[in-house]
Amino acid sequence: xxxxxxxxxxxxxxxxxxxxxxxxxxxxxxxxxxxxxxxxxxxxxxxxxxxxxxxxxxxxxxxxxxxxxxxxxxxxxxxxxxxxxxxxxxxxxxxxxxxxxxxxxxxxxxxxxx
Amino acid sequence: xxxxxxxxxxxxxxxxxxxxxxxxxxxxxxxxxxxxxxxxxxxxxxxxxxxxxxxxxxxxxxxxxxxxxxxxxxxxxxxxxxxxxxxxxxxxxxxxxxxxxxxxxxxxxxxxxxx
Numbered sequence: 001x002x003x004x005x006x007x008x009x010x011x012x013x014x015x016x017x018x019x020x021x022x023x024x025x026x027x028x029x030x031x032x033x034x035x036x037x038x039x040x041x042x043x044x045x046x047x048x049x050x051x052x053x054x055x056x057x058x059x060x061x062x063x064x065x066x067x068x069x070x071x072x073x074x075x076x077x078x079x080x081x082x083x084x085x086x087x088x089x090x091x092x093x094x095x096x097x098x099x100x101x102x103x104x105x106x107x108x109x110x111x112x113x114x
Numbered sequence: 115x116x117x118x119x120x121x122x123x124x125x126x127x128x129x130x131x132x133x134x135x136x137x138x139x140x141x142x143x144x145x146x147x148x149x150x151x152x153x154x155x156x157x158x159x160x161x162x163x164x165x166x167x168x169x170x171x172x173x174x175x176x177x178x179x180x181x182x183x184x185x186x187x188x189x190x191x192x193x194x195x196x197x198x199x200x201x202x203x204x205x206x207x208x209x210x211x212x213x214x215x216x217x218x219x220x221x222x223x224x225x226x227x228x229x
Contacts, residue, residue: 043220051215095214104157
């Protein structure tokens with residue numbers, strides 16, 4: 001079946017450090033890929049997405065590139081801020097009879113210290 | 115737009131009681147998803163509706179759980195009888211169609227505690 005694997009957390013960084021959160025996937029179809037962010041006590045918000053190979057999604061300084069050859073969608077940010085502290089979820093959607101249902105990774109807790 | 119609205123935000127109940135969670139979709143959206151989030155199992159899809167019709171309920175744990183869409187903008191998730199292992203945060207989300215490229219918009223969640 002479809003699945004998403006994220007690097008284990010938690011991740012703790014100092015402000016202005018470089019961030020990478022790894023995400024790999026397996027899918028029976030040709031998925032769309034997403035990163036969602038969950039701030040404490042809130043629901044999930046879409047951070048960025050990519051719908052075909054080699055697409056780069058970007059938002060708020062975060063980027064991720066859809067790599068079909070390595071089945072990966074790693075999240076990066078060049079300089080993190082304290083306000084980026086949250087849980088980040090990688091997810092995929094394969095469409096077809098599954099529609100737009102999302103399959104999520106385990107989530108990675110990010111803490112950014114001043 | 116008010117976004118996806120869920121109620122209640124918090125629910126504490128005793129084992130054996132019936133629990134009803136509510137969700138209002140974003141206007142114009144026709145796909146509705148119920149997810150459950152726990153520390154042990156992460157985020158799991160429980161059920162997915164498209165145009166008020168349940169498409170995939172394979173994630174519904176057992177017969178104690180049921181979900182309905184009485185109209186195009188509203189859904190309920192009912193647990194009867196509730197058990198302590200049902201304690202979790204329940205999210206609903208909506209999207210504008212059933213396409214895999216769609217963005218899902220999540221509600222703030224209902225934190226359920228079953229004592």
